[in-house]
Amino acid sequence: MSIRRLSGEESQTLYSLLRAEQRPLHEILSQFNSAIPSSRHFTLSSYLLILLQDNKVLSTTERLIAFALLVEAYSSQKPASNPFISFIVNASCNEGSEKVERAFILQLLGLNSSNSGKEFLKQSASDYVKGFDQSLHEFPPLDQLKQQFSDKVHLELYHCLFKDGSVKNVVPDPDVPPSCDADSVEFDLRPGTKPKHGAGDKDEALVGLLSNLSLEGLSPHWIRPLPPRLPIIDGELVWLNPDDNHELMWDYGMCVDTSRGAAVRDLIAKALKGALAPAQQEQVLVEFANDPKLVYHCGLTPRKLPDLVENNPLIAVDVLTKLINSPEIAEYFTVLVNMDMSLHSMEVVNRLTTAVELPSQFIHMYITNCIASCVGIKDKYMQNRLVRLVCVFLQSLIRNNIINGEFTQLDIIEL
Secondary structure, eight states: OOOOOOOHHHHHHHHHHHTOTTSBHHHHHHHHHHHSOGGGHHHHHHHHHHHHTSTTTSOHHHHHHHHHHHHHTTTTSOGGGOTTHHHHHHHHTOTTSOHHHHHHHHHHTTOOTTSOTTGGGGSBHHHHHHTOOGGGOOOOOHHHHHHHSGGGSOSSOOOOHHHHTSBOSOOOOTTSOTTSOTTSTTOOSSTTOOOSSOHHHHHHHHHHHHHHTOTTOBOOOOOOOOOOOOOOOTTOOOOOOOOOOOOOOOOTTTTOOOHHHHHHHHHHHHHTTSOOOHHHHHHHHHHHHHOGGGGGSSOOOGGGHHHHHHHOHHHHHHHHHHTTTSTTHHHHHHHHHHSOOOHHHHHHHHHHHHHSOOOHHHHHHHHHHHHHHHHTOOOHHHHHHHHHHHHHHHHHHHHTTSSOHHHHHHHHHHO
């Protein structure tokens, strides 16, 4: 069973009971049962045991009350069921203890016939000590007591070598003579001075010891050598200790204002459905100029490019110019080549040829598709109109040295 520490309130309650030497013992025991729940009796009894192990910690009356509490904590059970009965019985036979204490313990256990029942508990601890008559009490040997409590009492107490070698932290004051009471006003080192030891200091020290369970002493540590490491067997999983020294990666885009990106996405969505107003076109171009990376987050995909080209060719040119180094630019070019030939698509390609360096294969393929579109038209009026547009487009490419003359002559002959 684990022993939890006493709280400050429990320490104060326990010590106040020990100090009540003028109160009847049965009142102290009654208060103990009402103030302390039964679930905490073992813990408080363990602390009382520590206080009682050294005769210098408590006064005679305090020791009597402590033994009464130690027995009362398990009074509802048989005396032999008390987990501290071994210590209690051995204390009643300790030759080094006072006779009044030994007689009191025997009466608590019901082993002294000098006083029947529990009438002696109506006295206070102080009155019991004052009226004690040694001649009225008998002190049986330990062997006789052991027979009455069977295996709960051990004749020889177990002595731990480490405990025997520990340093006690309750030692007598060398400045106090053995026959002198340090709490009395007569103990003055110099005339006219106050006692350097007071009851308040003792009370404070004992309550502190109860709260910290520090009366056990300073025991030597049990030093054990580290066990040797076993050899690693082939095929055995080796335990890994990964390095946890990771560098902090900061997300610089966190908490950044994304309102501009949202506005551009809304305008691009409108641009796919119809022509934007001049002010709206200017806003998109300015936003792309301020932050070229917005083209990757504006919502445009290769599949949507034909709609943007037909409705807003200037914006399409600006977007494709900024996407020229993108891994998806080839997919955009493929869509642009395969879309239906129109004035806006030729305008976009023509502006791209002057803005960026386009692959020659893309230009030749686009011209070929334009010629094929003109040949495939059955309406002579529309065919003549588209042929003129293609010729103007080819002349612009020749002036800008985008294509050579030989390729152009072949195209014109075909037209």
